[in-house]
Amino acid sequence: MSASPTFASLVPEFDALRRRFPPGFESSLVLPCLRRLQEAWGHVEDSDIAALAEYLAVPRVQIEEALSFYGQLRREPVGRWHVEVCRNVSCSLRGAETLLERLSSKLGLAPGDTSADGRFTLSTCECLGSCGTAPVVLVNGVYHENASAPEIERMIEGLERA
Amino acid sequence: MTKLIMTFPVTETSHTLASYRSRGGYATLERVVREMRPEDVTREVTAAGVQGRGGAAFPAGRKWSVIKLNDGQPHYLCANADEGEPGTFKDRWILENAPHLLLESMLIAAYALQVRHAFVYMRGEFDLPYRRLASAIDEATAAGLMGERILGSAFDCDVLIYRGAGSYVCGEASALLTSIEGKRGYPRNRPPRLTVRGLYQRPTVVNNVETLSNITGIVRDGAAAFRAVGTADSPGTRLVSVSGHVNRPGVHEIDLGYAFERLLDDCGGVLDGRALKAVIPGGISSKVLTGDEIMPLALDHESLAAAGSSLGSGGMIVIAEGTCMVRLLQVMLRFYHHESCGQCTPCREGMGWLHRIIDRIVAGEGRPEDIDRLYRISAANDGTTICGLGDAAGYATSGILNKFRPEFEYWIEHKRSRFDGNLVCRASS
Numbered sequence A: 001m002s003a004s005p006t007f008a009s010l011v012p013e014f015d016a017l018r019r020r021f022p023p024g025f026e027s028s029l030v031l032p033c034l035r036r037l038q039e040a041w042g043h044v045e046d047s048d049i050a051a052l053a054e055y056l057a058v059p060r061v062q063i064e065e066a067l068s069f070y071g072q073l074r075r076e077p078v079g080r081w082h083v084e085v086c087r088n089v090s091c092s093l094r095g096a097e098t099l100l101e102r103l104s105s106k107l108g109l110a111p112g113d114t115s116a117d118g119r120f121t122l123s124t125c126e127c128l129g130s131c132g133t134a135p136v137v138l139v140n141g142v143y144h145e146n147a148s149a150p151e152i153e154r155m156i157e158g159l160e161r162a
Numbered sequence B: 001m002t003k004l005i006m007t008f009p010v011t012e013t014s015h016t017l018a019s020y021r022s023r024g025g026y027a028t029l030e031r032v033v034r035e036m037r038p039e040d041v042t043r044e045v046t047a048a049g050v051q052g053r054g055g056a057a058f059p060a061g062r063k064w065s066v067i068k069l070n071d072g073q074p075h076y077l078c079a080n081a082d083e084g085e086p087g088t089f090k091d092r093w094i095l096e097n098a099p100h101l102l103l104e105s106m107l108i109a110a111y112a113l114q115v116r117h118a119f120v121y122m123r124g125e126f127d128l129p130y131r132r133l134a135s136a137i138d139e140a141t142a143a144g145l146m147g148e149r150i151l152g153s154a155f156d157c158d159v160l161i162y163r164g165a166g167s168y169v170c171g172e173a174s175a176l177l178t179s180i181e182g183k184r185g186y187p188r189n190r191p192p193r194l195t196v197r198g199l200y201q202r203p204t205v206v207n208n209v210e211t212l213s214n215i216t217g218i219v220r221d222g223a224a225a226f227r228a229v230g231t232a233d234s235p236g237t238r239l240v241s242v243s244g245h246v247n248r249p250g251v252h253e254i255d256l257g258y259a260f261e262r263l264l265d266d267c268g269g270v271l272d273g274r275a276l277k278a279v280i281p282g283g284i285s286s287k288v289l290t291g292d293e294i295m296p297l298a299l300d301h302e303s304l305a306a307a308g309s310s311l312g313s314g315g316m317i318v319i320a321e322g323t324c325m326v327r328l329l330q331v332m333l334r335f336y337h338h339e340s341c342g343q344c345t346p347c348r349e350g351m352g353w354l355h356r357i358i359d360r361i362v363a364g365e366g367r368p369e370d371i372d373r374l375y376r377i378s379a380a381n382d383g384t385t386i387c388g389l390g391d392a393a394g395y396a397t398s399g400i401l402n403k404f405r406p407e408f409e410y411w412i413e414h415k416r417s418r419f420d421g422n423l424v425c426r427a428s429s
Ligand SMILES: Cc1cc2nc3c(=O)[nH]c(=O)nc-3n(C[C@H](O)[C@H](O)[C@H](O)COP(=O)(O)O)c2cc1C
Pocket: B051, B052, B053, B054, B055, B056, B057, B058, B060, B080, B081, B082, B083, B084, B085, B168, B169, B170, B171, B172, B173, B174, B206, B207, B208, B209, B211, B212, B387, B388, B389
């Protein structure tokens, strides 16, 4: 397997990152490179794992372990719109459970599922450090604070048309 | 009330270098690199008695004093901006609104600890805090405040942001370092202490963002001025992030020793004028207090410890009358189970057991002996695990059971919640 065009196009950025870190910190670049690959491609491809291992001269297994450990990293695609509802304590106290139920029926998806057309994924997530503006919903990583069900439903309708 | 961190009105531009400089920013760094020796800085920080604001309240000066100067090896400094403890959103205020205060403080700390490369470990989801800090680093570098020969001195230092990727345990100081090494965020056994062998086995200081942000003021105004605020045993201020059933959630800077009752007033009181049922004072890993217990308390480390809890991470969660504490504990235990890294058997298994038992109770299939089981498993982590995650789950569990046991007994006996399983603040339940 050879590296994807995405990987190849990011190598100049990876080189720049490498220069910013102290010498001997190649292993530290695993996370930032994986984050960047996922940002560019939506998930991390198997072929890019091998390419990154070779590029950083770290064991491939270290990259696979990181991918399985960190909740934000994924090896499989998610929908074009990834809706994540925080369900930790402060958000639950401000209505996250009802919000999740409403989004679930609006999208026709159980938490964790992706729609058949690949447009939406609905997930739950843990405390986002935004408890003062609970409940909080992430849409493709962007915080929507003080989220109300009607407002998020309207946004989803907009995305459905997009 | 004294303000040491939230000292200015937040505007569209108050986070910028120009604005920070107009408030006297970087004058302290300049004095430090021109006039002070590294050990003078550490002496001042030790004399100030500033305690860690990340959860454990360990004195920062004592941690710093372990670092041996001129020992011929690199030292590292890491600001803990993981802000993972549920209920906590205070470091975010600093990252978004006062990024240069953190940077100036980190540079002063780096000077004291002879650090060439410092890191800010930031939780992966943070977006605006990341962009604000990244642009502050660019501004500072362009202005010669960071990088090589800072302000014309012989001091070189760069601050790099390292972004996490969704893991609560990475907020634990040793896991944080393992994560910066690009590996799974597994906590490490101590000894050796991180100040002896930390990042890549080199002496490393890990401090919370808020702890570090106090350093500039301490060095500028002196330890005595810092000690003049707060109480004798808890000097200074704390950023408290208040959430849950209050009218105006948000971040407040309080003098340590501030009355809880006044803080609740500052937040507009309990939602819908409800009675106060309980408060989790310092992130979900601190023990819950009933409304009656916390109402007369002063918010400082001594008073909270005497009441059997702690100020922890400053993440205060207010809970109104009518809330179901069984469901609340269920939310917490699902979280701890999800976040256990799996290294230590008592935590890996224990979190699963706690989670399954609480799910069983909520499903109406609880048994009377389940309460004692929850207690037993909660205590089993004590001292047997590498990090404090399992203990934290145990404190949360035994804390809620101690105060609200009848709600658990009721659910087990009647197969339903005494409060309709309610978590939100509703008019009728
Ligand atoms: C499971 C776990 C999670 C933690 N999460 C954080 C965190 O998100 N932020 C933080 O500052 N400290 C966190 N801590 C505490 C750190 O281990 C450490 O005590 C702290 O960063 C030291 O800084 P301080 O002395 O300035 O408080 C956590 C501890 C544990 C056991």
